[in-house]
Amino acid sequence: MSSPLVVAVVALLVFTLASTATSHVSSSSSPSPPAQSSSSGWLPARATYYAASDPRDAVGGACGYGDLVKGGYGMATVGLSEALFERGQICGACFEVRCVEDLRWCIPGTSIIVTVTNFCAPNYGFTANGGGHCNPPNKHFRLPIEAFEKIAIWKAGNMPVQYRRIKCRKEGGIRFTIDGSAIFISVLISNVAGAGDVVAVKIKGSRTGWLPMGRNWGQNWHVNADLKNQPLSFEVTSSDDLTVTVYNVAPKNWNYGQTFEGKQFES
Known part of the structure; x- marks a missing residue:
């Protein structure tokens, strides 16, 4: 008959082997890493x-x-x-x-x-x-x-x-295409380098302070204001929180349908 000491040793050995096997299976069955990090x-x-x-x-x-x-x-x-x-x-x-x-x-x-x-x-x-x-x-x-x-x-x-x-790389500067009528002005912001997408725009005439513009659709921005016969400046903020300010990009005699080009974000 086996002594209690021998039985205890054998039991401990079996438990250790079982734990090792379980640990090995758990490691090998873990999810494989994605193809791209x-x-x-x-x-x-x-x-x-x-x-x-x-x-x-x-x-x-x-x-x-x-x-x-x-x-x-x-x-x-x-x-x-x-x-x-x-x-x-x-x-x-x-x-x-x-x-x-x-x-x-x-x-x-x-x-x-x-x-x-x-x-x-x-x-x-x-x-x-x-x-x-x-x-x-x-x-x-x-x-x-x-x-x-x-x-x-x-x-x-x-x-x-x-x-x-x-990041976007574009030739030339940011383009501002002006549209609207009477006291409504709409500006399409295009050819934007860096992040490429615009999240905020402000406009300023020579007789106004900075006016926040609202997104009309896409990258068309608008504001209700009479800015005719004033040179126009713009403040453009991209989705990475960088801002470019372009002063007097449109001259005093600007007209609807015209496009003006100003400073550019770094790409």
């Missing part, structure tokens, strides 16, 4: 394309940039789904997009840089996984075919991509 900034989404009927669209998409070619955006643009569009605040932001996973259609080692100029509206006649590409909660990029074909073969259709927010 969080520091890389790449996030998953999907993308489709469209063939633009007329790039000189007078509205220029949901951000209101007008003629995208004349405005310097060309076909390096994107419409975002509701999950990314932020009700238009993100208009003007820049993203880098690359094709992933689908080895049949991806063009290896390529990526594109696009500016947000439009909104990809949801289609609730379809489910988010059954044709409603831009339905919530989908993160979706709708690209001109000219941009799409730089990273994938057109036959790819609705393809997986990765994206990351980057």
Whole structure:
């Protein structure tokens, strides 16, 4: 018959081995790290394309940039789904997009840089996984075919991509296109470098103080004020809390429909 001491030793040995085995299984079954580390900034989404009927669209998409070619955006643009569009605040932001996973259609080692100029509206006649590409909660990029074909073969259709927010690089300064009538003035802010998207605008005439402008839609800003026959200055704040102040960018004899160019954010 085994002594109590021997039984205790054997029991302790079995418990130790079991604990070691359990610890090993727990470690090996922990979730594997993501393919991209969080520091890389790449996030998953999907993308489709469209063939633009007329790039000189007078509205220029949901951000209101007008003629995208004349405005310097060309076909390096994107419409975002509701999950990314932020009700238009993100208009003007820049993203880098690359094709992933689908080895049949991806063009290896390529990526594109696009500016947000439009909104990809949801289609609730379809489910988010059954044709409603831009339905919530989908993160979706709708690209001109000219941009799409730089990273994938057109036959790819609705393809997986990765994206990351980057700083915008623009030629020239911030552009201010003035519209309105009587005591209402509307200003389109475009060609913004750095963060790209604008979160606050103030306007000043030579006979006024600084007047906060409200977002009308996209990057169109407005204020009820009579600023005719006054040189105009602007204070523009981007989403990264940087501000550029442009003094007397529009001369005293400015008129509706004109565009003026001022200082620029660093890119």
